[in-house]
Amino acid sequence: MAHHLMLAGSAASNTEVVTWWVLAIVAVGAALGMILTRRAVHCAILLAVVMLILAGMYAMQGAPFLAFVQVIVYTGAVLMLFLFVMMIVGITASDSIVETIKGQRLFAGLAGIAMLVLLILVVGHATIGAAAPSGLRNSATNVQGLARLVFTTYVFPFEVTSALLITAALGAMVLAHRERTSPRPTQRMLSRRRVASGRPTPLPGPGTYAQHNAVDMPALLPDGTQSGLSVSGVLTTQDLQARRYGARAITGETAGANHADDNHEEDR
Amino acid sequence: MISPANYVALAAILFVIGGVGVLVRRNALVVFMCVELMLNAVNLAFIAFARLHGDLNGQVIAFFVMVVAAAEVVVGLAILTSIFRARKSASVDDANLLKY
Numbered sequence A: 001m002a003h004h005l006m007l008a009g010s011a012a013s014n015t016e017v018v019t020w021w022v023l024a025i026v027a028v029g030a031a032l033g034m035i036l037t038r039r040a041v042h043c044a045i046l047l048a049v050v051m052l053i054l055a056g057m058y059a060m061q062g063a064p065f066l067a068f069v070q071v072i073v074y075t076g077a078v079l080m081l082f083l084f085v086m087m088i089v090g091i092t093a094s095d096s097i098v099e100t101i102k103g104q105r106l107f108a109g110l111a112g113i114a115m116l117v118l119l120i121l122v123v124g125h126a127t128i129g130a131a132a133p134s135g136l137r138n139s140a141t142n143v144q145g146l147a148r149l150v151f152t153t154y155v156f157p158f159e160v161t162s163a164l165l166i167t168a169a170l171g172a173m174v175l176a177h178r179e180r181t182s183p184r185p186t187q188r189m190l191s192r193r194r195v196a197s198g199r200p201t202p203l204p205g206p207g208t209y210a211q212h213n214a215v216d217m218p219a220l221l222p223d224g225t226q227s228g229l230s231v232s233g234v235l236t237t238q239d240l241q242a243r244r245y246g247a248r249a250i251t252g253e254t255a256g257a258n259h260a261d262d263n264h265e266e267d268r
Numbered sequence B: 001m002i003s004p005a006n007y008v009a010l011a012a013i014l015f016v017i018g019g020v021g022v023l024v025r026r027n028a029l030v031v032f033m034c035v036e037l038m039l040n041a042v043n044l045a046f047i048a049f050a051r052l053h054g055d056l057n058g059q060v061i062a063f064f065v066m067v068v069a070a071a072e073v074v075v076g077l078a079i080l081t082s083i084f085r086a087r088k089s090a091s092v093d094d095a096n097l098l099k100y
Helices: A002-008 A014-036 A040-060 A064-089 A104-125 A142-151 A155-176 A187-196 A233-244 A255-267 B004-024 B028-053 B057-087
Strands: none
Touching: A014 A040, A014 B004, A014 B028, A040 A064, A040 B004, A040 B028, A064 A142, A064 B028, A064 B057, A104 B004, A142 A155, A142 B057, A155 B057, B004 B028, B028 B057
8 A cells, every 4th residue: 555655656756755754654653652652741742743744744735824723723722722731630640551441442453453444445445636736726825715715605604613712712711710619718817727727937948958959859957857848749749649650750860859759758 | 746645544544543542541631632633634634635626625624623623622621620620530431420
């Protein structure tokens, strides 16, 4: 199949063919990496690679407007949104390896291979000819041709799109909004709570009198012991998560940092 | 020029990889990203066919697909954050309140 496809494009200039094959192989590799890597962040980065390559392919096919929209909307906006949500959900969130349904992965893989064979057979059997000459599709330029279509033939779907976008924005605001169930605490209530908690002073800062002043370095107390209160609980949780999933500790690999981690665990 | 058949074959491969990802992965964020991959693959096929026919309609449809995908991501991620807030988990297996 691949050889046949290569022959179909062999009339073209050689550099374009080579570029296309390199881009295609990298895109497929990145897409495969997306479903194989366990960390969501790596997945997002690989998706960015695929999307940028697709933008390049749009440009190669005489769709420069869509290539730019792809870069701006997908890699710019959508992936940034993904990364923001990842920040809320937890950047270390990885998939569990446990299969909920027995043999799901195996059957999903088999179904994927079957579908791929089916689609490739369909594409192979269909007579997909050479591209039409580029003069046909563009009246003057790509952007002018698209604008003419969007604002004449597709003007009603285009207007409906604006309603869709407004609805989506409103829906996102409603879904992400958190209703306050208790009254907002006043300054008097906050200070009373602080005195009642038994520690009216601020917590010790990290790294005080310690070897270095990194945020994950516990402060040393006058008697030389370490104060677990001086390190943010978020860092401790991240360390524990990284340890549980067998990944490298997020906060660093130095002996000092590891020692500090041990200390966090004792505090817990 | 590369034949449109090559682009359509690549789109098919990417679509299938995205579909397998949706079936296999348990993290809702990753499932969303795989859906995006499938939408992108279909866009690639649309643009290849637009070039094949020498017609801009396919490009306009791809443009609308992008708009709908952006709206879908916004709402989907908002649902995801509210589920995460309630259940402290982003796994699709933990959102099972409607089961049984």
